[in-house]
Amino acid sequence: MTSKIDETKIILEQIGMPKKQCTEISALTILAMASIKEQASWKLAENNWIRIHDIIQFVNNHYNKSYAENSRETFRKQAIHHFRIAGIIEDNGKATNSPNFRYRLTPEFLNTLKSFGSKNWENKISDFLSTHETLKSKYESKRILKKIPLTINDQDFQFSPGIHNELQKAIIEEFAPRFAQGAEVIYVGDTINKSLVLDKKRFEELNFSVIVHDKMPDVVLYHPQKNWLYFIEAVTSVGELSPKRIIEIEQMTEKCSAGNIFVTAFPDIKTYKKFAGSLAWETEVWLSELPEHMIHLNGDKFMGPRK
Template sequence: MDQLTYAKKVLSDIGMPKQQQSDLCALTLLALCDIKDHESFSDASNNWIRIHDIIQFVNTNYASSYAENSRETFRKQAMHHFRNAALIEDNGLATNSPNYRYRLTPEFLAVIKKMGKRGYNKAVKLFLSSHESLKSKYASKKAMPMLPVRINNKDYHLSPGSHNLLQKDILEKFAPRFAPNSECLYLGDTTQKDLVKDEKKMEELGFDITLHDKMPDVVLYRADKDWLYFIEAVDSVGPMSPERIIDIQRMTKQVECGKIFVTAFPDFKKYKRFSEQIAWETEVWIAEMPDHMIHLNGDKFLGPR
């Protein structure tokens, strides 16, 4: 058997659903093992790896042609199910972190290393005999305290992480000071992309909802001023750059409300790191100094005090 067939066999032998015995899932497994064509499974490893690296690996070593924008497909069809079955674990960082990675669990790696050799069936039986306890073990690693936050008079819980902590600060510290009585039209959690998404209201205001993947982290609407606040929460990537402004303007070209573009940072140190990337005619808010704003607006605020 070739390596792809072997990978499908082990996924079948441990009882993964048919959908998770596909070419994509088998290739994902080979990338996680770092096994190229004609290499021995006894040399498999469980080094930390990103989905980007998985795509590059299978395209380079197995003549695949997956595009970079197929990362979500890999995440939903393979990684999500592999993790639920205790085949893999993640490193506990926020999913939007550039350092977010996966690896095979040591228990499943032991099965992989026996592939095609004496003792394989015994290794599969051993894995299956402890499967439920393994699922509980690795699930407990993900069971971290959630971040409670009240949005539009409803209680929500954000997944843990520094990015979501900053989003919580935006709602609880920025909004009361600079967008009083506003409603949240959109908020993307690091694990649930569209945690809050008021499509009806956005369509009423003129949003092109088909471009929602260009949405910033938080969108607030202040009815008394007819203002929209587009806010990027920057922990590791993504300030309100000129490119982001163009994306948002394209998505809201039919919107007649006043538009305010804000980049939020947890502290001044992080702001300095990204300051050269931020577009003019936008605002900066820093959570550690919540009462103040930095206006990159030229002569709009020029004059005596």
Template sequence: MDKLKDIKALLVTIGMPKAQQSDLCALTILAMADLTNSDKYTDATNDWIRIHEVIVFIRSNYGVNYAENTRETIRKQAMHHFRAAALIEDNGVATNSPKYGYRLTDEFLSVIHQMDKSQMDLTRNKALKSFLNHHEKLVDVYTSKKRIRKMPVRINGSDYSFSPGSHNKLQKAILEEFAPRFAPGSSCLYVGDTTHRDMFKDESTLRKLGLIITIHDKMPDVVLYREDKDWLYFIEAVDSVGPMSPERVRDITQMSSEVKSGIIFVTAFLTFSKFKQFSEQLAWETEVWIADMPDHMIHLNGDKFMGPR
């Protein structure tokens, strides 16, 4: 499939993200250009086309069978990003209309028309050179947006950044709001990021305390150590799963069987409503901290803290 290879190479050249350099995306472009493997690139067109017709074209001309229920996949993985990169445009009708369709933009069609002789040679494919001059590469746009959306956080005096999302927002609150209030002077020994499980790990101190990480899935989200009290805080940041349930406490207790320090189990939530959602799953003899009310703790510890104020 020479044309499939050509279009995949073109998608790389114009700076599409890795996920949009796939066979599915390249075949979608060929379908939108109405190009079979034996056609010349100058035969390419940019007539309006629906995703159903894209699927039929690919099946008929390239022998790849995408089921009808992959339409949403094609929309999300190909069309959405193609439109953001100015490769295609839609016809502006309601998205739930059977007449909703897409076509190649005139400028991207010109790039394809010039591929017969010049391929990706910028000195000869004037349309490709012009396209790159007028449009920022989508991979750069996405990288820039991702960088801007990162959440800065200080860990033991050094600057790091979390990926965006409510789970990491809560972890940031644990380090910046919970720790100064309820673990003053503590240092962070471990914290993961939703896209990088071991974003920060003080393996040397963890080993000295008797905690050797062998199965990362058993690690809590945040581990703090308060040296003056010799307390080790195991903290779960709960957004959708994973509170300090009896099973979770058991697993962490087994993992930390060599630890001599005092161990404190904490479940952290962003909001009180989120706490209520998981309250029946929480183990006794654990603590709860809610970021929305950072100055208070909920102690699931019987009469340990009972008494007049």
């Protein structure tokens, strides 16, 4: 009797997936996303929204595997990424770092999958393949529409979807023209691409030490006339400019001649209040819902560098 893993490999081959995506880990991913156990019928396949964590738990529990939590990137790179491109799975459009981010089988692929082993399989696979390129285009367009467009330094970019990147867009389009007029965007980290914008030449000119992405704030602006650096953190859930974060950034700029300005950006007052007690003194606060105003944690000094 053919195992469900082998059957899934056959399905992936017949819909035209490359050989490298017809592996055991790819098959297990599809089985978990379809919620199909070894003895289950394919007609019982489902396409509920699930996380990679759920995929790992399913294959460990029902296929006697022992994948650890740190295998998530392996599932993402070897299976999920390619399945999205092929238009056989989709995501729910949330930010990838959101706890609510999920994947599922596309309805078209689910419909095909449920017919495997039945007398309708040949017709179903033929129908699927006849529109497969159209489906791929459809889901590719769907992902593009979810992107957040913006212009940085006269170049067009796209942020991944999500509230965090919406706040970053507001920083660039609303904060910068009001409070950093004339400044250049020299660093922006997308939730997926941590260096969406990275002006290495400018950082070198400023004698900036090695850039450590997990210590960099979300947006860095530089004002050449004033020789000011604006370090701006977009906060929707974590990441405020606390005293510890300030020390980390100042260590990276200890040889830099520019003055440092630190700004924590929040989408609204409600979010700001959650973090008010942990913000560092001599920093600034900006709220995208009140874009024309600033909150200064600087005593009698308004916006200006700490050094």
